[in-house]
Amino acid sequence: MVNSTIQKTIEALRTELRIHNYNYYVLAQPTISDYDFDQKLKHLYELENTYPEFYDKNSPTQKVGGDITKKFEAVAHTWPMLSLSNTYNEQELKDFDDRVKKAVGENIEYICELKFDGLSISIRYENGKLIQAITRGDGIRGDDVTNNVRTIRSIPHQLKKNNYPEVFEVRGEIFMHRAAFLRLNKNRSELGETTFANPRNFAAGTIKLQDSSEVAKRPLDCYFYFLYTNNRDKLFKTHSESLNALREWGFPVSEHFSICGSMEKVLEFISYWEQNRNSLSFDIDGIVIKVNNYIQQEDLGFTAKSPRWAISYKFKAEEVQTVLSKVSYQVGRTGAVTPVANLKPVLLAGTTVKRATLHNANEIKRLDLHEYDTVFIEKGGEIIPKIISVDLSKRKQGSMPIQYPTHCPECNSRLEREEGEAIYYCPNDQHCPPQIIGGIQHFASKKAMDISGLGNETVEALYKAGIIQHISDLYTLDSHYEQLVGMERFGDKSIKNMLLGIEQSKEKPFHRVLFGLGIRHIGATIAEKLTEHFENIDSLISATKEEITAVHEIGDRIAESLINYFNDPEHLEQIALLKLAGLKFQTERIENQSTGIKLLGRTFLISGVFENISRNELTQIIEINGGKMLSSISGNLDYLIAGENMGPAKLVKAQKLNINIISQEELFEMIK
Numbered sequence: 001m002v003n004s005t006i007q008k009t010i011e012a013l014r015t016e017l018r019i020h021n022y023n024y025y026v027l028a029q030p031t032i033s034d035y036d037f038d039q040k041l042k043h044l045y046e047l048e049n050t051y052p053e054f055y056d057k058n059s060p061t062q063k064v065g066g067d068i069t070k071k072f073e074a075v076a077h078t079w080p081m082l083s084l085s086n087t088y089n090e091q092e093l094k095d096f097d098d099r100v101k102k103a104v105g106e107n108i109e110y111i112c113e114l115k116f117d118g119l120s121i122s123i124r125y126e127n128g129k130l131i132q133a134i135t136r137g138d139g140i141r142g143d144d145v146t147n148n149v150r151t152i153r154s155i156p157h158q159l160k161k162n163n164y165p166e167v168f169e170v171r172g173e174i175f176m177h178r179a180a181f182l183r184l185n186k187n188r189s190e191l192g193e194t195t196f197a198n199p200r201n202f203a204a205g206t207i208k209l210q211d212s213s214e215v216a217k218r219p220l221d222c223y224f225y226f227l228y229t230n231n232r233d234k235l236f237k238t239h240s241e242s243l244n245a246l247r248e249w250g251f252p253v254s255e256h257f258s259i260c261g262s263m264e265k266v267l268e269f270i271s272y273w274e275q276n277r278n279s280l281s282f283d284i285d286g287i288v289i290k291v292n293n294y295i296q297q298e299d300l301g302f303t304a305k306s307p308r309w310a311i312s313y314k315f316k317a318e319e320v321q322t323v324l325s326k327v328s329y330q331v332g333r334t335g336a337v338t339p340v341a342n343l344k345p346v347l348l349a350g351t352t353v354k355r356a357t358l359h360n361a362n363e364i365k366r367l368d369l370h371e372y373d374t375v376f377i378e379k380g381g382e383i384i385p386k387i388i389s390v391d392l393s394k395r396k397q398g399s400m401p402i403q404y405p406t407h408c409p410e411c412n413s414r415l416e417r418e419e420g421e422a423i424y425y426c427p428n429d430q431h432c433p434p435q436i437i438g439g440i441q442h443f444a445s446k447k448a449m450d451i452s453g454l455g456n457e458t459v460e461a462l463y464k465a466g467i468i469q470h471i472s473d474l475y476t477l478d479s480h481y482e483q484l485v486g487m488e489r490f491g492d493k494s495i496k497n498m499l500l501g502i503e504q505s506k507e508k509p510f511h512r513v514l515f516g517l518g519i520r521h522i523g524a525t526i527a528e529k530l531t532e533h534f535e536n537i538d539s540l541i542s543a544t545k546e547e548i549t550a551v552h553e554i555g556d557r558i559a560e561s562l563i564n565y566f567n568d569p570e571h572l573e574q575i576a577l578l579k580l581a582g583l584k585f586q587t588e589r590i591e592n593q594s595t596g597i598k599l600l601g602r603t604f605l606i607s608g609v610f611e612n613i614s615r616n617e618l619t620q621i622i623e624i625n626g627g628k629m630l631s632s633i634s635g636n637l638d639y640l641i642a643g644e645n646m647g648p649a650k651l652v653k654a655q656k657l658n659i660n661i662i663s664q665e666e667l668f669e670m671i672k
């Protein structure tokens, strides 16, 4: 790499990490995983170490201690925090019952507990003092969030004198009461801050805040449900005895647990709470069933992932009734028109629901939806609520069926529907505002051109200010500096950052550019396949349908979409302008290095995704240089080349086997 490119990479990483830090610590709404964050930080750290001339005391790598960029320390759990296997129906519970009885006999007592919808925590006490609180993490290691947990009022710091063991761990669930959630969320929305989807997310976001005083302002609560200590089975015979003891020692333990002598009793308990869960002040998402007797628990043991003596029953999605006020139509980036049901606001699973998705015209037909219908809606997990059915008995007389529009609600073009598809499209992709905005947002997005400093809101603002109308306008933005400075909430720094991001995007490979164009049906993988076959855009533009479908895994639908796209002179003009701006419209072949022995006798595995190079290209480089590719991690593996989003399990395995984990840059060093 040339020095100026390195400096740009370093600066781009710093900017990106600062944004993530802000999202994580200040907004408590991270947009990438902790793992991805750590990988980026590591990458920056390595670059800064290799090129100390770019040292900056304000870099995110330099800030430790007291500052908001400080990360939580990862700590190993003394007893792994396993998750329970889930069931969703009676039959699966009966199967569980059969398995248990087969293993330890008919004489079984189950204990049923509410499954709190929050985040799990493990807290260590020594001599009655709270010592350390760790999140679940990956079950083996979690984050040390002791200071934040100390702010939760219901969790004791110091136990009263009692007969507790010298050292023990309690497991519990931290959650937020619904009323507190609604109130805080309302405050946030009034302040123009982004709101949280549900109490669980709010609680989880809060516990990851760096500033404990901010945590203390948010009312969190906790219930405890599990005790770990050495010789536990000498102290107690059953799980329920340990729960009672926890309560005596001063821990909040939910009163709603029940000992059941049979699976029938278990089912009764489940059914009761499925119907009455709204009477609680907090969310539960199911019931946990455990074998009560410790000796029997021990006999049953564990599978690799979870205990055999416990199971969780997840409630079906909650369902409520409300009234449809109207159906509106949203036009997406691809021109797809999505109907949305606007509803009379109703509380569902802890959140206020005002809208539900209707997917497409067929869905409206299936429901036979009429104006002002009373509808049943449900919400499963994080998914947007949907309408399940209409209560026909409440239909108003004379109300008209919902008519799907024939023209685009945004630009009034006649809508089109591809044969065999359920979705209507607005064909006017160059002049329909949401399509233009969506198209540019897609182009700048992470998976496409990954332009830092050009987020969705900025794109929208630039379009509304009349500064950009096409993707190619991004590359002449620097000539609009005066106009940019005049825009609201757009500082000099963020403009420079954006322009730098746009400039850097010119280095992105052909397949990212092709994906970025947003041609219908051309996803990231398809784009990569196409650019491996067609080495430049001109050969793709002039290709016939037969030539395109000759590419492995490329079918008629994709070929037709490409031909359609390139038939439009406005699209060709855009491509010409982007070419002129210096974007890459051809595949860069790796030069055949005839030496080819630098990696001889060494084995490699590639994991994750890479910024500027495809995995295929990396494989080529390795093989050209005499290296051998392996298909999985084993003792035979010499090097694991780690990109972004590599699975944590792989990393752990590689570390265990002492395999060299290297970056793409380190690989290039090896073949220099």
Ligand SMILES: [Zn+2]
Binding pocket: 331, 408, 409, 410, 411, 412, 413, 426, 427, 428, 432, 433
């Ligand atoms: Zn339109």
